Structures are given as structure tokens and as C-alpha cells.
Amino acid sequence: MNIDWDDIIDDLGPRLYRYFCVRFNSEQADDLTQETLIRLVRKVNEGKFDPNRGSLKMLSFGIAHYVALESKQLDQHDSIEDWQDGLADQHDLEAVTITNNMASKLREKLHLLSSIEQQILSLFVDEELTLHEISIILQIPEGTIKSHIFRAKKKLIQMVQKEGVV
Amino acid sequence: MKDHDLDILLAEYRTKKPTDFQMRKWKNAIRQEQKPGAKHEQTSKGQSNNQRIWLQLVAATILGFIVGALVFKTTPKENSFQQMAETESDNATIEYVLTKTN
Numbered sequence: 001m002n003i004d005w006d007d008i009i010d011d012l013g014p015r016l017y018r019y020f021c022v023r024f025n026s027e028q029a030d031d032l033t034q035e036t037l038i039r040l041v042r043k044v045n046e047g048k049f050d051p052n053r054g055s056l057k058m059l060s061f062g063i064a065h066y067v068a069l070e071s072k073q074l075d076q077h078d079s080i081e082d083w084q085d086g087l088a089d090q091h092d093l094e095a096v097t098i099t100n101n102m103a104s105k106l107r108e109k110l111h112l113l114s115s116i117e118q119q120i121l122s123l124f125v126d127e128e129l130t131l132h133e134i135s136i137i138l139q140i141p142e143g144t145i146k147s148h149i150f151r152a153k154k155k156l157i158q159m160v161q162k163e164g165v166v
Numbered sequence: 167m168k169d170h171d172l173d174i175l176l177a178e179y180r181t182k183k184p185t186d187f188q189m190r191k192w193k194n195a196i197r198q199e200q201k202p203g204a205k206h207e208q209t210s211k212g213q214s215n216n217q218r219i220w221l222q223l224v225a226a227t228i229l230g231f232i233v234g235a236l237v238f239k240t241t242p243k244e245n246s247f248q249q250m251a252e253t254e255s256d257n258a259t260i261e262y263v264l265t266k267t268n
Binding site: 005017022041125127 | 199
């Protein structure tokens, strides 16, 4: 199978890097991206890539998902259960962040989400990955992914409001 | 799946870009991987771990033999007591020697 790896890296490298940046610092994201690309090359060279089962892009993000799992050291300082204050059901995240310029604080709270919620949000960084592809990568039904996103957003809004922003 | 809230949340991450240096580094790493006979870091690490374990096992066994030999060698045998007793008295017994020495 003839693959121009330079072109592949030009395409996938930045995307994988952005994916890792959601949950890791820049230096770690750099190393993890390289590790993912190396494993991708190995898989292809070992004949383990079947284009009929999915694209190279999906395979790379699937590998990235497992690389992130291997590397992630959960260091939970807070439990999301600590954020107990009541909240009205409907809140617009955009209104909260724009009004109070709390987008960066919101992102700081990402690590307080559950592991699966972080994994899902990380994959959504890549705008080209569809919900269907993400469900294949994570081996989770699409409906479950949507539920996780809904809960993650709700938690993040609670966190921001807890800090007395709204 | 278009989600406005997610777009806001992830907007900053979507602007992150690797540097040219990083891109070159990845490409070089892939070229190295493509070379025939490229060692797989994970495999070689695993092999060196196995070698280390076997070495530890062998070293521990040898050490065990040495310690065991020293321990048993220093443990006085009955014959040595008897021999020691007989230097003092021809008819001495082990019990006599033990009594005398304790």
C-alpha cells in the first residue's frame, strides 16, 4: 500500500495535536501526537488497516484515544458532586461565557468532568469527525454520546455559576 | 453534530497549531519508523525488561546458594563436636561438650 506519509502527517498531525491539547499540556500533546503517528504507521505496515472498515483518519483517532487513555493520569482534586447548588434547567452556555468572559475558566474545569466526558469532548475538537465516527472510535452508541455531552455541559454551567459568575 | 455550546467551549483548542519544528520532528520520526529493521521502542523495552528479570532470578539463585553454603558451613556438625570433645578427653560425648560449652 503506497502512502505518502508526509501528506498524511500534514493533515492528521495538527488535528491529533489539537485533540491532545484539550486534556494535556503542549509538550505532552506533542509527544502523544508523535506516538500516535508512529503507531499508525506500524499498523498500516503490519497490514492491520482495512479501508473497508474505516478511514485512516478514524484509525488515527482511534489510536489517539487509546494513547490518551494510557497516558492520562487522573488527578481529581475536586469531585463534581461537590457542585451541588441548584440551577434552573435551561441555561445558555454562550450567555454565561460571553456575559462573564468565563470561557477560559470553563476550560479549566474540563478536568473535573468524568473521564468519558473528557474523551468525548476531546474528539469534538476535530470538526471533521462526525458523531457516527466518534461513536465508532469510542465504541459507544450515538445516543449515549449525546447524553454525555448534555450532562457535561450542564456540569460546566453549574461550575461556572457556583463561582458566582451569574 | 453541530453544537453551538461545544463550539464556544472548544474554540480555543481549535486554534492550536503545532510549530514547523514539531511537524518536522514527527515526519522524521515516521521516516525512522519506515526504515527497514527499525527497532520498535516498545518491543525492545519489553525485551530488556525480560532480560532484567531473568538476570535478577539468576543472581538471586546464586546469592541464595552462597548464603546457604555459608550458613550450613558455619553450623557445627555433630562430628566436629565429637572431635572437639575427644581432644579434651578420649571418652567425652557430645552432651558433655555441650554442657561444658554452655
